[in-house]
Amino acid sequence: MSIWSxxxxxxxxISRRTYWCAIGMRVLVFFSCVLVLPHSSDLISFxxxxxxxxxxxxxxxxxxxxxxxxxxxxxxxxWWLFIEFIPVFGMGWRIFECGFFKGTEGSNRFGPDPxxxxxxxxxxxxxxVSPDTTNTRWIATAHxxxxxxxxxxxxxxxGEDESEARRQAAxxxxxxQCEIIQ
Numbered sequence: 001m002s003i004w005s006x007x008x009x010x011x012x013x014i015s016r017r018t019y020w021c022a023i024g025m026r027v028l029v030f031f032s033c034v035l036v037l038p039h040s041s042d043l044i045s046f047x048x049x050x051x052x053x054x055x056x057x058x059x060x061x062x063x064x065x066x067x068x069x070x071x072x073x074x075x076x077x078x079w080w081l082f083i084e085f086i087p088v089f090g091m092g093w094r095i096f097e098c099g100f101f102k103g104t105e106g107s108n109r110f111g112p113d114p115x116x117x118x119x120x121x122x123x124x125x126x127x128x129v130s131p132d133t134t135n136t137r138w139i140a141t142a143h144x145x146x147x148x149x150x151x152x153x154x155x156x157x158x159g160e161d162e163s164e165a166r167r168q169a170a171x172x173x174x175x176x177q178c179e180i181i182q
Contacts (some may be wrong), residue, residue, distance in 0.1 A: 015161035072110035073103030106155040
């Protein structure tokens with residue numbers, strides 16, 4: 001996902017790491033602008049103030065797509081953004097849930113798992129598609145080579161539709177140049 005889509009698009013999902021980096025960049029820009037804003041009233045300070053105020057307004061806007069994509073990662077609607085407007089409780093809940101709760105494993109209705117973007121293609125051995133132990137869901141799983149970075153198999157898709165599990169696995173195989181084991 002590009003920087004532009006992280007800050008300006010409401011589509012897709014972002015991981016906790018991307019969320020904290022984006023929020024950190026926003027806070028850094030915000031406080032830099034506040035500290036740089038001139039306090040005198042001559043023409044030069046006016047010329048400097050106008051772009052800084054516009055940049056400050058932009059920092060208020062960009063937080064919304066970041067938060068919406070983080071809610072999407074947990075398979076929740078972007079409308080959860082409005083919990084922010086509940087005094088005291090809302091912002092604390094958003095920071096807690098968006099910042100510390102793990103997103104949905106595998107694809108969800110908002111897109112593919114953003115944690116799969118962190119995978120090193122050299123660590124992927126193969127992909128499998130199989131029913132889960134209850135035979136009620138289909139799971140597409142990426143299996144990684146044994147290494148220090150191995151955190152176990154990674155779920156690419158989990159759902160009731162076998163054809164969607166196979167499609168997600170095929171997209172993953174194409175992207176990471178690995179093989180599907182039947």
